[in-house]
Amino acid sequence: MLERFSDKVKKGLRGWTERMAGEQQSDQLQALARTENEYGVDPFGFNLDYSLAAIAPFMWLYRHYFRVEAYGADRIPPGRVLLVSNHSGQLPLDGAMIGIALMVEGNPPRAIRSMVEKWVPSLPYVSTFMARVGQIVGTPENCRRLLEAEEAILVFPEGTRGLNKLWPQRYQLQEFGLGFMRLALETNTPIVPIAVVGAEEQAPALMNLKPVAKLLGFPSFPITPTGTPFPLPTKYRIYFGDALHFTGRADDEDSELDKKVRTVKASIQAMLHQGLKERRGVFW
Structure with missing residues (x-):
């Protein structure tokens, strides 16, 4: 009985996803490539049908709450690719919006994977959910x-430094790690820079209570104007840049890798500046 109820819920959520996507973009969802084995999952536990049901509330956020506009989603090259983005907003909704943008507006549509922090799977019930929707712990292997x-x-080289930055630091990219560049060189993978405008204002952090964060085992404990990390209905604009190709050795000195990383960072920062210049306001 519980299994039948679960199937009914998933079917209902899948229908909600498709209705919000609209007829044309529902066809996009149907065209997503499948990688499941005979058990319905890939080696990391990803299940496309589960994911299409699970994204229903995020599709609503995409369409009606954040009213996302995506630019250049057709620039994603086929095959392996690293999507490198700025990160902000206290909650990782920017990653979810990027993922949906490439599902419904990519050409061809892509179901992307995201690297999550190592502490995320320790949260109750989260580990299985993350695996089913394609999110995995961000280890090099x-x-x-x-x-x-x-x-x-999808990778966020700023990590929690970007996600939990304070209000005065908005749209100022924090330090990028070098790991994504090592992997790009090792696997001959192109990098697509992405800039998200709008997430910085969804839950502005006025201060970070580090002692409380340490006590709770969280990376930070931000204090926002609403007292919660619940996002404000800011207007999202997502910019996808042209693919960048790098050559060199994965075991080069950090200084050499950092030069390449700074090229990616500069591309993202330039798109952020342009997006901020062009937008009419935070909420529209």
Whole structure:
């Protein structure tokens, strides 16, 4: 009985997803490539049907709450690719919006994978959900295996430094790690820079209570104007840049890798500046 109820819920959510996507973009969802084995999942636990049901509330956010506009989603090259984006907003909704943009507006549509922090799967009930919707712990080995399988992987080199930045630091890119560049060179993978405008204002952090965060085992404990990380209905604009190709050795000195990383970072920062210049306001 519980299984039948679960199937009914998933079917209802899948229908909700398709209705919000609209007829044309529902066809996009149907065209997503499947990678499941005979058990309905891929080696990392991803299940496309589960994912299409699970994204229903995020599709609503995409269409009606954040009213996302995506530019250049057709620039994603086929095959393996690293999608490198700025990160902000206290909750990782920017990643979800990027994922939906490439599902419904990519050409061809792509179901992307995201690298999540190592502490995320320790949260109750989260580990299985994350696996089913294609999110995996961000280890080099996991990323390498997915790239070898020709997947598109979303990474946030700022990590929690970007996600939990304070209000005065908005749209100022924080330090980028070098790991994504090592993997790009090792696997001959192109990098597509992405800039998200709008997420910075969805839950502005006025201060970070580090002692409380340490006590709770969280990376940060931001204080927002609403007292919660619940996002404000800001207007999202997502910009996809042209693919960047790099040559060199994965085991080069950090200084050499950092030069390449700064090229990616500069591309993202330029798109952020342009997006901020062009937008009419935070909420429209």
